[in-house]
Every structure is written in C-alpha cells, then in structure tokens.
Amino acid sequence: xxxxxxxxxxxxxxxxxxxxxxxxxxxxxxxxxxxxxxxxxxxxxxxxxxxxxxxxxxxxxxxxxxxxxxxxxxxxxxxxxxxxxxxxxxxxxxxxxxxxxxxxxxxxxxxxxxxxxxxxxxxxxxxxxxxxxxxxxxxxxxxxxxxxxxxxxxxxxxxxxxxxxxxxxxxxxxxxxxxxxxx
Amino acid sequence: xxxxxxxxxxxxxxxxxxxxxxxxxxxxxxxxxxxxxxxxxxxxxxxxxxxxxxxxxxxxxxxxxxxxxxxxxxxxxxxxxxxxxxxxxxxxxxxxxxxxxxxxxxxxxxxxxxxxxxxxxxxxxxxxxxxxxxxxxxxxxxxxxxxxxxxxxxxxxxxxxxxxxxxxxxxxxxxxxxxxxxxxxxxxxxxxxxxxxxxxxxxxxxxxxxxxxxxxxxxxxxxxxxxxxxxxxxxxxxxxxxxxxxxxx
Numbered sequence: 001x002x003x004x005x006x007x008x009x010x011x012x013x014x015x016x017x018x019x020x021x022x023x024x025x026x027x028x029x030x031x032x033x034x035x036x037x038x039x040x041x042x043x044x045x046x047x048x049x050x051x052x053x054x055x056x057x058x059x060x061x062x063x064x065x066x067x068x069x070x071x072x073x074x075x076x077x078x079x080x081x082x083x084x085x086x087x088x089x090x091x092x093x094x095x096x097x098x099x100x101x102x103x104x105x106x107x108x109x110x111x112x113x114x115x116x117x118x119x120x121x122x123x124x125x126x127x128x129x130x131x132x133x134x135x136x137x138x139x140x141x142x143x144x145x146x147x148x149x150x151x152x153x154x155x156x157x158x159x160x161x162x163x164x165x166x167x168x169x170x171x172x173x174x175x176x177x178x179x180x181x182x183x
Numbered sequence: 184x185x186x187x188x189x190x191x192x193x194x195x196x197x198x199x200x201x202x203x204x205x206x207x208x209x210x211x212x213x214x215x216x217x218x219x220x221x222x223x224x225x226x227x228x229x230x231x232x233x234x235x236x237x238x239x240x241x242x243x244x245x246x247x248x249x250x251x252x253x254x255x256x257x258x259x260x261x262x263x264x265x266x267x268x269x270x271x272x273x274x275x276x277x278x279x280x281x282x283x284x285x286x287x288x289x290x291x292x293x294x295x296x297x298x299x300x301x302x303x304x305x306x307x308x309x310x311x312x313x314x315x316x317x318x319x320x321x322x323x324x325x326x327x328x329x330x331x332x333x334x335x336x337x338x339x340x341x342x343x344x345x346x347x348x349x350x351x352x353x354x355x356x357x358x359x360x361x362x363x364x365x366x367x368x369x370x371x372x373x374x375x376x377x378x379x380x381x382x383x384x385x386x387x388x389x390x391x392x393x394x395x396x397x398x399x400x401x402x403x404x405x406x407x408x409x410x411x412x413x414x415x416x417x418x419x420x421x422x423x424x425x426x427x428x429x430x431x432x
Binding site for chain 1: 207208209210211250254286289290292293294295296297299300301303304305306307308309311312313415426
C-alpha cells in the first residue's frame with residue numbers, strides 16, 4: 001500500500017463518523033484530491049482482495065470502515081456490539097415524508113400520514129435523524145424539519161440523491177385521472 | 184398511532200382491536216381494505232368500504248381513535264355526496280372521491296419509500312462502525328452508587344460559593360428564595376438568545392440565595408419543558424437552551 005493509503009486507513013480507523021473527501025484531503029496537504037480519491041480506491045481494494053473482516057464504505061456524506069455484514073450475528077451474540085433499534089412503522093413513514101419533502105412542517109406531515117406525529121418527530125429528533133432546519137413563513141411560523149447526516153449513515157445512503165426521484169417511484173403522482181394502478 | 188390493546192385474559196374481546204394496532208393510521212387501514220377487496224383505487228365502492236372501515240373501528244375507545252373517526256366521517260360524507268342525483272350528461276361533475284384518491288396515492292407512494300428505507304436500514308444494521316467514544320463521555324450510570332467523597336462534594340460546593348459575594352456578617356437579612364423572580368430572569372435571557380450558560384444567569388457578585396433561586400428555577404423550567412439543560416462533557420460547563428420542540432407544540 002502507498003503511504004497515503006496507510007494514512008487514510010489510520011484516519012478512518014480513528015474516526016467514529018464518516019469522513020468526507022475534504023477532511024481526508026486535509027490529512028496530507030501535499031496530496032491532491034485526485035490522489036486521495038485514488039488512495040481510497042487502493043485501500044478499499046486492499047480490504048476486498050485480501051479478504052478482511054472490515055470494509056471501506058462510502059455513506060453518510062463520507063467514508064467509513066465498517067464490519068462486513070456476515071459477521072453481524074456473531075458479533076452481536078458475543079455482545080461485542082449491539083445493532084441499533086429498528087424504527088417503528090410510524091417513524092419510518094414520517095422519515096420517508098421528511099426525506100422527500102424537506103424542509104417540511106408538522107402539519108404537512110400529518111396531512112399525508114393522516115395521524116398526529118408530534119411524539120414521532122420528537123423521538124426522531126432525539127435519535128439525531130432529523131433536525132430543525134428553519135421556520136415556515138406561514139401562520140404561526142411553524143418549525144420545518146429536514147434529514148441529518150446521521151439519517152444518511154443509518155440508512156446506508158451516500159447522499160439524498162441516492163433515493164429514487166419521486167417520478168421514478170412506481171406510483172408517481174399523475175393526478176387522479178390516470179388509469180395506471182400500481183400492483 | 185393506536186396503542187396496542189392486548190386483552191389476553193378477556194376472551195370476549197373482539198380480535199380486531201389488537202389487529203388495528205398493526206396499522207399506522209386511517210390511510211393505512213383504508214388502503215389495506217381496498218387491497219383486500221381488490222378494487223380499483225380510482226373507482227372505490229365507497230359505500231362498502233365506508234361500512235367496513237366503520238366495522239373495523241367500531242369498538243375502539245373514542246379518544247384512541249380520533250384520527251380514524253375523522254376518516255370515517257370523511258368517508259360517510261363522500262358516500263352521501265355520491266348519492267346526490269346528478270343531471271344526465273353533466274360535464275362539470277366532480278368526483279367526490281378525487282381528493283381521497285389523491286391522498287391514498289400520495290400515501291401509497293410514501294409507503295414505497297418506506298419499503299426502500301426499511302431495506303437499506305436493515306442492510307446497514309448488519310454492519311458495525313468503530314465504537315470510538317471520547318473518554319470524557321464516560322459518565323457513571325445513575326443506577327450505580329455515586330462514587331464521591333465528602334471532600335469532593337464540599338469542594339464542589341465551595342467552588343460554586345466562591346463565585347458568590349462574601350456575606351457581610353453583621354448585616355444578615357434573612358431572605359426567602361425567589362424562584363419565580365429567577366424564572367422570569369431566565370426567560371428574559373433566553374428570549375434574547377437561544378443558548379445561555381450558568382455564568383450568564385448569575386451575576387458576578389450574586390448572593391447564595393440568588394444562586395439557589397436560579398438553580399431551582401432552571402430545574403423547574405426544565406421540568407416544565409421550557410428549556411433543555413445539557414452537559415456535553417462530564418464536568419464541562421452546562422449549556423442551557425430553549426426547548427425548540429416543545430416550543431413548536
């Protein structure tokens with residue numbers, strides 16, 4: 001491995017959060033972003049080819065070293081680490097709406113889901129999956145919510161654009177006159 | 184958002200009370216009814232669906248089912264509108280179901296995203312990142328006995344009181360605590376700025392009763408949900424900020 005790849009490996013090992021390409025580039029002022037990118041590829045390949053228990057993954061707006069999925073069960077059985085709790089169906093619905101419609105206020109989410117979402121919002125906020133991103137200009141200037149980097153990380157997304165666009169979903173909103181019915 | 188009503192011992196309880204908790208809301212229930220009936224979402228037999236919807240929520244407690252009842256009322260209104268006679272060949276007739284169909288489609292689209300997120304989240308759950316946490320965040324859990332010597336405690340009290348003015352011994356005026364006054368001070372400070380520190384709330388030469396008033400005011404306001412108190416590091420300085428979520432509620 002090149003010295004730069006080793007340096008990146010050390011930094012990724014030390015970090016608890018995904019590291020962006022920019023922050024990786026600050027490790028060595030001599031190296032160009034292209035060189036850092038190439039070294040990342042080298043590191044990733046090194047882990048893949050030599051068969052390591054961990055891998056280098058791009059998600060949550062950066063790069064991260066993660067254990068490979070096949071070891072999850074053994075690790076959890078031995079209580080070395082615990083998987084994060086799954087979100088409830090209600091929380092997932094709220095999360096999906098915020099991911100697509102952000103910035104969005106509580107009333108609009110409730111309109112789509114048909115139920116009150118106050119407590120769900122609070123728990124998503126506590127889990128760091130959503131944050132307050134501003135206030136609407138509407139009556140009462142309600143708070144607007146958006147997704148966080150933690151959301152991307154927890155759902156294994158590199159960036160928001162990785163979610164399918166609304167018109168790529170099977171049931172795109174075409175207006176009620178359309179004949180297409182899903183399923 | 185219906186709390187599961189488990190009635191294991193009561194065999195007379197209708198089974199669908201428990202069943203309803205599997206739905207995340209009235210639209211979910213409605214969509215499932217439409218799917219079971221295998222009807223076209225653009226041509227919902229509203230009378231039949233409304234009847235079934237009512238049957239499913241029929242025995243629920245009223246306060247549990249407000250969201251469902253609102254939908255039931257909506258369905259009945261649409262049903263009534265559908266029964267109104269309309270002139271032959273009337274062009275401008277607007278299907279009373281159109282708004283409901285739009286919401287159902289929007290909801291269904293969102294459910295598609297839910298499936299996707301669920302899948303991605305489940306995959307990610309099988310991979311662990313490094314559990315590196317800064318040493319300072321290692322705070323002794325509350326349930327464990329407090330490892331603190333009397334000297335530590337007295338030292339801490341001393342440090343707090345050292346910021347206070349030395350009381351003049353020959354002029355002691357007994358004063359009760361003024362928690363309400365301190366609360367309005369804290370409110371004033373937090374109306375000007377989102378975050379404050381302990382040192383912003385007590386003056387440089389505050390007397391012990393003032394310090395205690397501010398402390399009790401902060402605890403009281405945190406309990407009321409007016410503000411949040413956080414200590415990012417053990418023994419770090421305490422951050423006091425407005426509780427944005429409760430502010431919105």
